[in-house]
Amino acid sequence: MSTKSGRKIVWGHLILLTVIVCVVTAYLLDARGVSLRTNNLLLVQPAAILALVLAALVLPGIFPRADSTEEAEINSETRADLIRVFILIAALAGLAFSLEVVGFDIATFIFMVVGLAVCGEKRWWVNLLFSAIFTVFLIYGYGTITPFPFPLTFL
Amino acid sequence: MIELNSVFGAFALLSSDINAWLYLLPGLAIGLIFGAMPGISITMAMAFALPATLYMEFLPAIVFLTAIYTGAGFGGSVPAVLMGIPGTSSAVATTFDGYPMARKGLHNEALGIALASSVVGCLASYVILFILIVPISGVVLKLGPLEMFAVAVWGMLLLGSLAGTHMSRGLLAGTFGVLLGTVGMNTAGFVRGTIGIPWLLDGVPQIPAMMGLLAASQLIGLINTTYLIDDEGSRKISFAKILGGVRQTFSHPTIIFRGSLIGVIIGAIPGVGSSISNLLSYSETKRNAADGDTFGQGNPKGVIAAEAANSSSEGGAMATMLALGIPGGGATAILLAAFAMHNIVGGPSFIAHNKDIVYAVIFSNFAQAILLFVVGLGFVYVAGYVVRVPLRFLIPSVLVVSTYGAYAIEGSSAGPITLWVFSVLGWAMVRYGYPVAAAVVGLLLGSLLEGNLLRTNQISGGDFIGYGLDRPWALVIFALMLGSILLQLISKRRRAKEEALSAVQSS
CATH class of the missing domain: 1.20.58 (Methane Monooxygenase Hydroxylase; Chain G, domain 1)
Incomplete structure (x- = not known):
């Protein structure tokens, strides 16, 4: 599907990224719900926040330009x-x-x-x-x- | 360091007991076959053979089990090269370049390289063990959680080099893997992310998840392909090409030496072992190679680095087991069980009083490595025929075998369900340009990172820097890591300068 500005949406990629973001967020909330002590969140919290930041950086890749060759291979699939x-x-x-x-x-x-x-x-x-x-x-x-x-x- | 009297005693032991030699070949064959089956770990193969050793003499029993250890160590590399399935966690890095080589029709060479690197790595590790068994065991006792954390961080550096064309997607895959690796109960007793599933308390089952991410996802993606290798002419199984791969290995002595050294050192650390050493060696070789950009696309150096390290880890793990009586992993725990079955207690007193037996075990491993080369050549020749099987038969068959392997590891549907979830995740990740290898590395290192970070935090009371300054071995590991990164930056800059200069001269 193309947007007015000549960009398309890669739906499959959007679903994958949504799943990753949902899993990471749910995991972070679950871990924080269990305990806010350092021994629980020492690695999980910074790693989850880093993952969410990285997901935000990946987001533009879901809306490539319509003439982008990046998704051409996937499009060739019937x-x-x-x-x-x-x-x-x-x-x-x-x-x-x-x-x-x-x-x-x-x-x-x-x-x-x-x-x-x-x-x-x-x-x-x-x-x-x-x-x-x-x-x-x-x-x-x-x-x-x-x-x-x-x-x-x-x- | 070497006691000549004990060395002569070892020769006397081995020459007087023919049984010690008779069990070499069956041990290697069992190890190769079991190791090549996805889901059958080295530990499982040794556990399967353990009852048979009860009625053997002590030395033949240990030789038989170590032969299985050696055979299974290499056996795991065969499906890693041919189908991208790491038969064991120590063969993960072998898939990075071995499988792309096979897809390009270089399966004969890749198998030859894997075999030769394994044999040389194994030999080198036992030479190092022969000379340094006592000092190595002394060092291992000084390693604490901070040092283990440093090793895990070193492994994490691999994420950067696995990221591929989209750095943010690679790092996201790695971080996501680390998070999944920490699911379940952590070492401080907090239970997170289990969503009420009891078997997730022990964490995400690593081997089924790894098989799903690396192998099943690839197989699902191949559904519209006829053969693993498209070109019919390249599907031939050639003994000459396998030997060509063997020769190619010896043109990279530095990579073998570096891999062997990393393998022995990391293998000697209890709980770390070969599953990390192959990743570290791969990452270091990629960082130092002039053609580092082609790693992951079928560069033979990647296979050499991974195989030299994972096979030499055996020597390191044996050092800790023999000298300290500490099993570094499942395989050495089985060996200790065999010790106990013969009323022998491993550890410092064993090595002090039975150096001749220790040296006899080391010498028999030299013979095992050489014999592995001969048996392995035949084995890879037969296994190579996988590339000639049409994918319409291979895909469902391998998926079922992987599912059975996942069940065999977990003993319940937890394994197959994990395999399925990670297959779908892996397929989607490959489809949208996320390096699944980064997620696998994260998954393998996640719990190790968290566990050792927590222990360091508890011991240091939160003062990481003050505690770190008191730990010389941790500083050495961090210094080596930084040195390696700096050297890479310097060599990259030098190469760029040379390329710019040659471009100017040619114009």
Whole structure:
């Protein structure tokens, strides 16, 4: 999106900076809420203030000139490319949050099927076969050398 | 410094016990394989093998465990170079230039450089240990929180050089990392930023966060790419090129020497170790290199600096463990446990009465380093085939392995969830020009900085300067740091003058 003065807004960057600023501010307020003693704030408070100052210095980068080449690479990315990235991120979230709920075997298999499809494997039988073999191999291979047992449903 | 009688005793011990040699190769192989798996730390590999040593004699048991230590130390560098995943925290700096080299099709050379630097660093550290084990242990006892703080500040200087094209974004990433590194309960008992999540009391899980920031974020960004290396011709695995990398390493003896020295000294400090030494060595090499601007884009010197330091940290950590009985980290704690399993107590009395065993352990490590070169060559040759696997298979597979590794470290979903959060953060940071490496350094150093700053504050009663003036080793560290910065400024100015002069002459 361009503003009247020939500048555009990089929305993704704005969201990232907002997240960083919110996290830093919330952390500083939480730390100050816990205690105002030096032993609590000695490093956290100056570092948080420095981070907020630096965030203010980064702010102009979110509104580059419309003819700026800086964001050209990102602009060359299609909407479909970005959707694939978001699907992969969502699938990884599904894996991380469901491992202990549905079992490592089911969660891994589903993630592999979705991951392979999103990353470009079009042959469904290769996808299913690779995902199944990889899941079994990983659970029995990795499972034997890790100190914690993996919760499983089928295997 | 060296007692010849004990040296001869060590030779007698090693030549009379064939078992001490038989366990070298399996130890190295286990270490290499475990170390190369994301999330499997050196400590975990050694803990896995510890029960097996119960029925061994003392010397073969220690040789077996130290072989795993050596193998895993290098094993972590293989995924760091090939996929940008630091297998262990000591391989973080290896990813800075190793991975860009691999992406450029220089994976063979990068692996050869990493192997040769590791072998030479390991050898150098044990030579230093052989000569200086007693004085080093004396110095370590004099190091307090202020000295540790000075070392951490030195590590923080790396942030400036990692900042890349946008200094403010680099510093913001680093400061944000430091803040995240202080989440949880600090050493004074204050609990901050846990948002009610119990597992955050111990802080943000560092290894899953690091894997997410450095590796998973890169993998997510590669979704629209077919192979790690675009050019098909460059994907070949070449033994000659790996050896070329080995040769290239030896053309930079200063970097190896500096890295080894930093590795031994920092490795000897309990609680600091190889995860900081590789960053310090990288930062010092970048600062002193004429082509410092190309660091982070695939400069072999960066790989040499990081690998020489992280492998030589092993010697430093062993010095503290053998001479003082203090485990500097998880790996040396396992070694002390092996000592205890054989009814031997490490520490000053052990070194005083068993110098022959100490020297035997040191000599067997010389052999380990040389053997690592042979085994490692075969290992990197096979591992190099990763670049020929299509990314549509590699991306989901590596993401799952990283998730399992994160689970293996934490023993709960805390690891995978941390990995996911930091993957998304890392992907967004890379996308908008924030150096994730700076955030990783901040995250690694955050709690170290705060803990030692607090202890210094408590001991000095707030009078940092007065207390600092009474601590000669802290002053030495700060002086070395300032000296290094000054030297860099002088050499930069000299180079600029020379360039200006040559420009005038050529026109």
